[in-house]
Amino acid sequence: MEYGFIGLPELLFFFVILIVVVGPRRIWRGYKVIRSWVVGFFQRLRSSKTARQGKSVLRGLGRMIAYYNRNREEE
Numbered sequence: 001m002e003y004g005f006i007g008l009p010e011l012l013f014f015f016v017i018l019i020v021v022v023g024p025r026r027i028w029r030g031y032k033v034i035r036s037w038v039v040g041f042f043q044r045l046r047s048s049k050t051a052r053q054g055k056s057v058l059r060g061l062g063r064m065i066a067y068y069n070r071n072r073e074e075e
Contacts, residue, residue: 019027
């Protein structure tokens with residue numbers, strides 16, 4: 001199974017050398033840092049101004065529907 005010009009054994013050898021040279025702790029720390037960047041990026045996207053406006057519009061719509069349903073039940 002070839003991946004481009006690099007075979008699977010060469011790829012595995014590269015990762016083994018990388019882990020031996022860099023160390024598993026630093027690789028794990030780097031993975032956690034990159035993961036926190038990705039999570040933070042998506043959290044910022046989710047809490048953007050347009051997302052908050054969309055949420056408030058939906059919330060207002062839900063309140064309006066609840067209000068009309070409440071009036072129907074009281075009559």
